[in-house]
Amino acid sequence: MGQLFSDMETMSKNNNDGDLVSSFNAYFKNIKAENKIISQETIKLIELQLDKGSIQGANSLISDALKNIGDAPINIAVTGESGGGKSSFINALLGIGPEEEGAAEIGVIETTMKRTSYKHPKIKTLTLWDLPGIGTQKFPPNAYLEEVKFKEYDFFVVVSATRFTKLELDLAKAIGIMKKNYYFVRTKVDTDLENEKRSKPRTFEREKTLKQIRSYSVKTFSDNSMAVPQIFLVSNYDLSNYDFPVLMDTLIKDLNVQKRHNFMLSLPDITEAAIDRKHKATQQFIWLEAFKAGVLATFPVVGILRDNDVEKLNRSLNFYRRIFGVDDESLELVAKDLQVPVGQVKEIIKSPHLLKASREETLGKKLLKYLEKFASANGGLLATGLYFRKTFCLQLHFLDTVTEDAKVLLRWTYSKH
Known part of the structure; x- marks a missing residue:
């Protein structure tokens, strides 16, 4: 596919250690303790490394935390x-x-x-x-x-x-x-x-x-x-x-806090509150990965979406759809349970079409629109003042779309029973 689009991206408007600490703190202070996927102790240690100017130290702590979350049985x-x-x-x-x-x-x-x-x-x-x-x-x-x-x-x-x-x-x-x-x-x-x-x-x-x-x-x-x-x-x-x-x-x-993330992802989407909780957990994981990738970008970089970026986005989208029960297999089960054509179920949701180009619009233009929509809705990124790379912004947009699909499907299913 080559280059889809290009522009200048920076980690933040004023990329200094104080901004990184305040941005990191601003994100996690608004999340309830029982919903955090990393411990308060780990959050403090990361902030300490950022405060000392040790970008690599903070990156190492985040990498370890994400690995522990992924591997914890x-x-x-x-x-x-x-x-x-x-x-x-x-x-x-x-x-x-x-x-x-x-x-x-x-x-x-x-x-x-x-x-x-x-x-x-x-x-x-x-x-x-x-x-x-x-x-x-x-x-x-x-x-x-x-x-x-x-x-x-x-x-x-x-x-x-x-x-x-x-x-x-x-x-x-x-x-x-x-x-x-x-x-x-x-x-x-x-x-x-x-x-x-x-x-x-x-x-x-x-x-x-x-x-x-x-x-x-x-x-x-x-x-x-x-x-x-x-x-x-x-x-x-x-x-x-x-x-x-x-x-x-x-x-x-x-x-245990390390096991909380995957357990939350495993829960059935039985209420909108359960879906929101799953969204918050997944958003934190994306945010931490984005922060880790971003804090190493201490100089402006040209943002290019290459083929492997699109492949990563596709894998992420498929993962979110599966976790939130709006993947093709889950939709077929819903259709079978309600005795309706699967096409009727797919009509009410948006996520299956996120990475599909059309004659009228190339995938590159479509993704650019998603970025513009995400930026206008979030004012940077979640009001932290950080500007993450396009792939992470798109992942967050995909997550929001899948989350809304799960809620729409839940309401629709209840209306049919």
Whole structure:
């Protein structure tokens, strides 16, 4: 393709160390602690290097942080009695249906001690582990935890469709003693509500029934002289309802900061808030890469988009579409679920057409328009005073477009149900 367009780009209007520190600080100070993908300690260390004028030192810290984010494994253990909704809960976290490839098999009777791993289809560092219920074993919680290699997991989710057994409570105690986080999840809440409504059509009250379900679970803990933890009421088939979004927020907050980014990217787009959170995480990653590339550009450079730049943009766009569930494969699944032509689904979104040229407009002119649109909307870059290279500005524009597509698709899908 050769040169698409060229102009003069600089890192910032006044590229000095003080500006770099203030720009870096300005970006991260507006992001909540639980949403940051690098620790506050790392942010301070980078600022310190910039303040000392050590561009290479700051670059090295950012490179290490990005590598740690990309490589950090996330292991989630899910346990509970057979029939309690473990497999459906795992599939919900994987974002796949029960009949799709790689899904946890539903309705399987546990007969062995063997744990089963399930890799997330989009986030390769995330693994969910289906552990057999402790009630099926013949040894105490401590031995059970050793057998299932408890040290490997970031946290445990204890799942039940009725009430938590004493064995499960004892297991939670042992997990706590071993300094691991655990969460109690009460599944099949939608089924309970339907059954109650069917049996008491005139007196049924949704909130009252939910309160009764929660109280019933709480009583289990008080009956066993245990402090009552937070109990999450969920439906594995209606994730935007009940406590599933609250559970996800809790897990994100409790996770190691290095693992937070990829876990946020793995979450299903069940609400606009979930989509926004995923957007913020991805934006930070792009911003850090752009800052790292930019701080080395201490002199004006000619901005040229070559073939390999366009290839990189295409890879980035495809990654964003996949993570936000607006890639071709995801759109085909949506169309199949709603029993509509896939072309009808594609009509409502913009991202599939971002890198497609037309007879009326070359790709170069199209990308230039995107840059102009991005610059006018962001006033430089996110009001930090930095002017990053074109490829990063375009990545941020692509991310914004994909994010809006995900929201449009979510609203459209709900309107069809």
